[in-house]
Amino acid sequence: MVLQANIRKAQQGDVEAFNQLVLAYQDHVYTAAYRIMGDATAADDMTQDAFVTAFRKLGQFHGGNFKAWLIRIAINTCYDELRRTKRRPTESINDDDYDSEANPKLVSKADSPETYVQRSELRSAIEDCFELLSAEHRLVVTMSDMEDYSYEEIASAVNISLGTVKSRISRARMRLRDCLKTKGELLPSVYRQDNVS
Structure with a gap:
């Protein structure tokens, strides 16, 4: 190899x-x-x-x-x-991360201006909630959910136990979910708490 x-x-x-x-x-x-x-x-x-x-x-x-x-x-x-x-780490999911040329699947040519604005507002809400996470939680959820690292790879890379990886990811996702619930009007209806099927 x-x-x-x-x-x-x-x-x-x-x-x-x-x-x-x-x-x-x-x-x-x-x-x-x-x-x-x-x-x-x-x-x-x-x-x-x-x-x-x-x-x-x-x-x-x-x-x-x-x-x-x-x-x-x-x-x-x-x-x-x-x-x-002695400075605090920052995390930014900015518009460059969602550039239509870099990520063509994120922007549809058929999107209406209203849909585009809604997606932009949702992206901003997610970024705001993401920035409220601690650096440790941002790191593991980024590695897991954005970079597709396995839990084992994260544990090895960050030098923490597998159980700690799982608990940090779980807590981070829960905090993101709770934060996003406060911004329910920005979420697509299928993700809203009040959506009854």
């Missing part, structure tokens, strides 16, 4: 092999960093720092899920930076 070969070569000091690993995983690492830092420039910096750290620590990787290992390094890099600067 190419991945394993590149890891072995990189562990022996092959910079080109490590560059191949960077190319394969930079989007995943950047996404994790952005979700924690909430800022593109900071996420770029943390991504670069994470890969520098990963290169230095390649000898400590002894198999397993390489992507989860990299994400754990990225998460630790971000939290170290946040502690160093």
Whole structure:
């Protein structure tokens, strides 16, 4: 397998092999960093720092899920930076995340202006509720629901137990649901509490 070969070569000091690993995983690492830092420039910096750290620590990787290992390094890099600067992480699901060119399934050519406005308001409500979550809850729900990581991958990446992952995701979803209930008029009717089938 190419991945394993590149890891072995990189562990022996092959910079080109490590560059191949960077190319394969930079989007995943950047996404994790952005979700924690909430800022593109900071996420770029943390991504670069994470890969520098990963290169230095390649000898400590002894198999397993390489992507989860990299994400754990990225998460630790971000939290170290946040502690160093003593600033609160921010999370933003902004319009760039929902750009119609990047996500063509999210925008239908048949959408009326009213539907477009409703979707925009719903997106804003979800973002507002999401920002009320703690950094720990935002991270695990982002990894699970937006990045499609398994619970096991999240546990490994964040260095917490599987039970803690499950409880944090459950609490985060419950808090999101409770927050969104207060914005019921923005929810499609099938999701409203008062909808009776």
